[in-house]
Amino acid sequence: MHIKPEEITSVIKNEVEKYERYLKTVDSGTIIRIGDGVATVYGLDECVEGELLEFPKGVYGMALNLEHDSVGCVLLGPEEGIKEGDVVVRTGKIVEVPVGDRIIGRVIDALGNPIDGKGFIKNDGFRPIEVKAPSIIDRSPVNEPLQTGIKAIDSIIPIGKGQRELIIGDRQTGKTSIIIDTILNQKKKNVICIYVAIGQKQSTVASLVNTLREEGAMDYSIVVSASASEPAPLQYIAPYAGCSIGEYFMEKGKDVLIIYDDLSKHAVAYRTMSLLLKRPPGREAYPGDVFYIHSRLLERAAKLSEKLGGGSLTALPIVETLAGDVSAYVPTNIISITDGQIFLDSDLFYSGQRPAVNAGISVSRVGGNAQIKAMKQVAGTLRLELAQYRELASFAQFGSDLDKDTRRRLEKGKRLVEILKQDQYEPLDVNYQIIMLYAGVNDFLSDIDVKKIRAFEKGFFEYIKSSEILLLDSLKREKKITDEIKEDLEEAILTFKNMFLEE
Numbered sequence: 001m002h003i004k005p006e007e008i009t010s011v012i013k014n015e016v017e018k019y020e021r022y023l024k025t026v027d028s029g030t031i032i033r034i035g036d037g038v039a040t041v042y043g044l045d046e047c048v049e050g051e052l053l054e055f056p057k058g059v060y061g062m063a064l065n066l067e068h069d070s071v072g073c074v075l076l077g078p079e080e081g082i083k084e085g086d087v088v089v090r091t092g093k094i095v096e097v098p099v100g101d102r103i104i105g106r107v108i109d110a111l112g113n114p115i116d117g118k119g120f121i122k123n124d125g126f127r128p129i130e131v132k133a134p135s136i137i138d139r140s141p142v143n144e145p146l147q148t149g150i151k152a153i154d155s156i157i158p159i160g161k162g163q164r165e166l167i168i169g170d171r172q173t174g175k176t177s178i179i180i181d182t183i184l185n186q187k188k189k190n191v192i193c194i195y196v197a198i199g200q201k202q203s204t205v206a207s208l209v210n211t212l213r214e215e216g217a218m219d220y221s222i223v224v225s226a227s228a229s230e231p232a233p234l235q236y237i238a239p240y241a242g243c244s245i246g247e248y249f250m251e252k253g254k255d256v257l258i259i260y261d262d263l264s265k266h267a268v269a270y271r272t273m274s275l276l277l278k279r280p281p282g283r284e285a286y287p288g289d290v291f292y293i294h295s296r297l298l299e300r301a302a303k304l305s306e307k308l309g310g311g312s313l314t315a316l317p318i319v320e321t322l323a324g325d326v327s328a329y330v331p332t333n334i335i336s337i338t339d340g341q342i343f344l345d346s347d348l349f350y351s352g353q354r355p356a357v358n359a360g361i362s363v364s365r366v367g368g369n370a371q372i373k374a375m376k377q378v379a380g381t382l383r384l385e386l387a388q389y390r391e392l393a394s395f396a397q398f399g400s401d402l403d404k405d406t407r408r409r410l411e412k413g414k415r416l417v418e419i420l421k422q423d424q425y426e427p428l429d430v431n432y433q434i435i436m437l438y439a440g441v442n443d444f445l446s447d448i449d450v451k452k453i454r455a456f457e458k459g460f461f462e463y464i465k466s467s468e469i470l471l472l473d474s475l476k477r478e479k480k481i482t483d484e485i486k487e488d489l490e491e492a493i494l495t496f497k498n499m500f501l502e503e
Contacts, residue, residue, distance in 0.1 A: 027090045029071065031055075034082060037075050037231045038276040041088045044071045050130060052096075054089045057081045061088070062095055062233060065277050072277045074233035076111065093128075097241040099248035100124030104192060107209055107223040110238040112245075115225065116209075127248055129240040133299035140305045142339075143369045146257065146314050149185030149427020150178060152357040152420040155379035155437055156386075157342050160370030161255055161312040162303025166334055168319045168326060169344030174355050175318050177424050178342070179259050180208065182316070183217050185427035186257060192249050193221040194258040196242035199235050199265030202227045215425065228265075235269035243300050246313045250302075253309035258301070262318035263294060267330045284329045291333045298337050326361075340364040353421060359386050373480035375430060378437045382416065385441070389413020408446075415445045418453040431475045432461055435489065438481070444493045448500070456500055463496045 029043030039061060041053070053061045053073055059082060065072025073088075076095075098112040100123040107116035114121050142160035159165045167175050183193045195212075197205045205225045212218045222245060226238035239260045246256040260266070267290055274287040282288045294317075301315035317338065319331050324346065326335065335341055340363045349356035368376045392410055396402060402410070419440045422428065436457055439445055448456055464472055471488045478485060 029088045031082070031084050031086045031088060032070065034079060034084060036276050037079060037233060038273070039073045039075060039079075039082075039088070041071045041073060042069060044088065044090060047071050047090055048094075050094045052091045052093050054091055055082055056086045060091075062237070064273070065279070074236075074273050074277070075231065076233055076237070077231075095129050095237060096126040097129055097244050098123035098125070099127050099245050103222055103245060104220060105218050105222070107205075107225060109230075110224065110226045110234040110241050112241065127244040129237055129244050130296075131244065131247065131300070133296070134302045134304060134308075138305055138308055139302050140310070141369070142303050142366050144303070144312070145370045145372060145375075145430075146191070146255075147185055147189075147430050148178070148182040149429070150181055150355055150357075151422055151428060151433050151437065152355055152359070153178070153342060154371075154430060154433055155375060155420075156359050156383050157340065157357070157362045157364040158366065158368070158370040158375070159314065159316075159364065160303075160366045161314050162301060163340075163364075163366050163370065164298045164301045164315040164317065164338040165364060166317055166319060166338040166341040167344070168321060168331060168335070168341050169356070170321050170324060170346045173344040173346050173349045174424075175320070175344060176208070176261060178344075178355055179261065179316065179318070180211060181425065181427045182257070183212065183221060183259075184215050184425060186220065187215075187217060191220065191255045191257050192246075193217070194242050194246050194256065195221065195223045196239050196258065196260050197223065197225045197227065198238050198260065198262060199226070199228045199269060200261065202229065211425070232269040232272040235266065236273060239263070239266060239297055243297060243313070243315075247300065250304060250311035250313045251309065253311045255311065256313045258313060258315050260297075260315065260317040262320055263334055264320045264330055267294070286329060290330070291337075294334055295337050298334075339366055353417060354424075355422060357420075359383055360390065372430065374434050374475060374478075375437075377481050378434050378441055382437065382441060385409075385413065386416060389416065411446060412440075412443060414450050415448075415453055416440050418450055419445075419457065421454065431472055432464070434475065434481075435464060435472075436460065438489060439493050442490075444490075444497065448497070456497075459500060460493075460496050463499075464492065468492045 027044060027046050029041040031039050032042045033040040047063050049066055051063045053063055055061055059075060059077035061073040061075045063071050063073050102121050106114055106121055109115050142162045144161045146159045146161045147154055167178060169175055186193055209223055212221055224238055224242040226235040242258055246258045249256050270293055271286050279287050298315055301313045303312040304310055317334060319334050321331055343358045343362045344356045345358040388409060392406055396410060419436055471492060474485050
């Protein structure tokens with residue numbers, strides 16, 4: 001076989017032309033210590049704080065301590081099979097979470113992986129879990145109500161879209177129940193709800209998801225779960241991941257409600273990580289920046305300006321107290337960051353007042369701006385009357401000689417307290433709340449026995465639905481109590497009251 005020299009030359013020329021010098025450099029380090037979900041890596045000179053690092057066995061970690069010649073990382077997965085001497089590689093990215101419309105209705109972990117057994121979620125992209133909060137210029141005032149469906153909250157401690165309202169109380173006082181009712185009340189209101197479970201038992205999260213599913217609320221909800229059995233770093237990043245998912249929808253002009261349940265366990269997870277990373281402990285062994293981890297999370301809640309689409313992210317963080325001590329380190333920190341707090345009192349809870357909202361120390365710094373005019377008209381004096389009732393009730397137990405005015409105020413107070421009681425999983429439309437509160441505040445119920453108030457309420461709502469639907473429509477349309485609505489409402493109350501008393 002004869003080979004021509006020019007053929008060999010052309011083949012060599014082609015190969016030379018196709019040849020590329022491609023050199024890939026990888027910034028890597030070596031594990032010098034690993035244990036308890038924390039690794040110290042020698043090298044990684046260009047690493048930045050919060051960067052995602054790739055460990056062997058497909059496990060990722062997050063860089064938190066940047067020291068002179070090493071990096072302290074926390075692992076976001078199991079450490080089995082990873083040993084000293086293994087190589088760790090920089091990814092050049094900070095921790096991200098998948099976002100997209102298909103996440104709605106799903107239960108995911110802190111890294112965005114589905115954990116509800118319904119298969120892969122096709123996402124629309126990724127968002128970093130840590131982003132800067134919207135600036136003052138990018139925000140608009142909080143003046144649109146976010147109805148919880150709970151009379152005691154919507155009337156006295158109203159929440160607005162874009163607000164951060166803390167729910168605080170001892171364990172087993174109904175904090176999560178308030179949250180579930182608020183989520184259920186968003187049905188058909190075009191609000192996406194995100195529930196972030198931090199350090200909860202898996203059975204508790206499963207029970208909550210079942211409740212939401214049964215009530216049809218998972219159609220507009222997302223559950224992010226970092227349960228008690230998961231590593232502290234995943235519990236730490238869970239609320240930031242949930243917030244990033246919420247911001248994705250907010251930037252599309254939608255209204256989002258996000259619940260962090262609860263930030264006490266989040267602070268404990270961060271304390272665990274910090275102590276393992278040998279950061280210096282401060283008060284109650286928490287690191288010095290425990291305030292900052294919550295402020296940078298909660299500052300991301302906002303009502304965006306119309307120029308940016310007018311979307312909103314409303315945050316309801318939950319904090320658990322011990323024996324009602326709101327002056328502990330983490331509760332005081334979060335109280336100072338948020339725009340008010342709803343305090344649930346265990347004494348009220350065990351005395352049968354549920355939800356056990358203590359109107360005395362609960363406050364909303366947005367106030368009447370987040371209420372429709374009709375509710376403002378009705379609930380204006382409610383807080384004052386309840387406060388007076390509590391004060392008079394504490395004195396009345398010491399003496400029996402009470403004047404007529406004091407007795408009248410006590411009786412009215414008893415009925416107002418009874419009106420504010422509400423069963424679980426039964427959120428109430430704001431117009432029904434207004435109708436019932438109007439009857440209580442304007443003394444229409446003084447001749448009805450306190451024990452029969454709940455029965456009166458139930459019957460009254462049925463009567464309004466069947467016989468006074470035009471009154472209800474007028475109230476929905478006007479959003480304030482005009483002279484005409486006032487006249488019709490008082491007539492309806494008196495008509496039903498006469499029927500109720502005759503039974």
